[in-house]
Amino acid sequence: MSNLPVRYLFPEDPDTLSLFESLNELQEAIRQRAFGLFEERGTVPGNDMEDWLRAERELVWVPRAETMEDDKQYRLRVIVPGLDAKDLQLTAMPDAIIVQTEALSKESKEAGTVPFSELRGRKLFRRFDLEEPIDPARTEASLNKGILEIVASKAAPAKLVKVAVQSA
Numbered sequence: 001m002s003n004l005p006v007r008y009l010f011p012e013d014p015d016t017l018s019l020f021e022s023l024n025e026l027q028e029a030i031r032q033r034a035f036g037l038f039e040e041r042g043t044v045p046g047n048d049m050e051d052w053l054r055a056e057r058e059l060v061w062v063p064r065a066e067t068m069e070d071d072k073q074y075r076l077r078v079i080v081p082g083l084d085a086k087d088l089q090l091t092a093m094p095d096a097i098i099v100q101t102e103a104l105s106k107e108s109k110e111a112g113t114v115p116f117s118e119l120r121g122r123k124l125f126r127r128f129d130l131e132e133p134i135d136p137a138r139t140e141a142s143l144n145k146g147i148l149e150i151v152a153s154k155a156a157p158a159k160l161v162k163v164a165v166q167s168a
Contacts, residue, residue, distance in 0.1 A: 003141070003142050006090045006140065007092070008091075008092050029059055033055035034048075037051040037055060059122055060125055063078050063079050063080055063124065087101050096129050101124040133154070
C-alpha cells in the first residue's frame with residue numbers, strides 16, 4: 001500500500017488559481033476537439049452536444065468510484081488500475097476533493113502503423129463535491145492494488161456566539 005500526498009487548498013490560497021487554470025486548459029482541449037468533430041461532420045449544425053460529449057469521452061477518463069459517509073468523515077474509493085501513487089495528484093478543499101492525473105501515454109516503439117489503439121491514456125479529472133465541509137488538512141489517501149482510498153474528516157461545526165445587544 002502506498003500513501004499519497006494530498007494538496008490542501010482553501011479559496012484564498014494562490015494555488016487555487018493554478019487548479020482552475022488546469023481545468024480551463026482541459027475545457028479548452030475538449031472545445032477544440034468538439035470543433036474538430038464538427039468539422040469532420042462537414043460543419044452541419046445540430047449535433048453540438050454529441051460532439052462535445054464525444055470529445056470529453058476521448059480526452060477525459062472518469063474512473064468508477066463510490067463515496068461513503070458517517071458522522072465524522074467521508075471515505076471515497078476510486079478504481080485506478082495501472083496507476084502508481086506518483087501518477088496521481090489529490091487536492092482537498094473545504095467543499096470538494098479532486099483526483100487528477102496527466103494523460104498517460106503508452107506509445108509503442110514497434111514498427112508499423114497503428115490503425116486502432118486504446119492504450120493511449122486520457123486525462124483523469126474527477127471532482128467529488130461534498131455536502132458537508134471537510135478539514136482539508138485532515139485528509140489522507142492511499143493506493144492499494146489499483147484502488148485509491150481517500151479519507152476526509154468533516155470540519156468541526158461552527159460554534160454559535162451570543163452577542164449582547166446594548167441600547168444606546
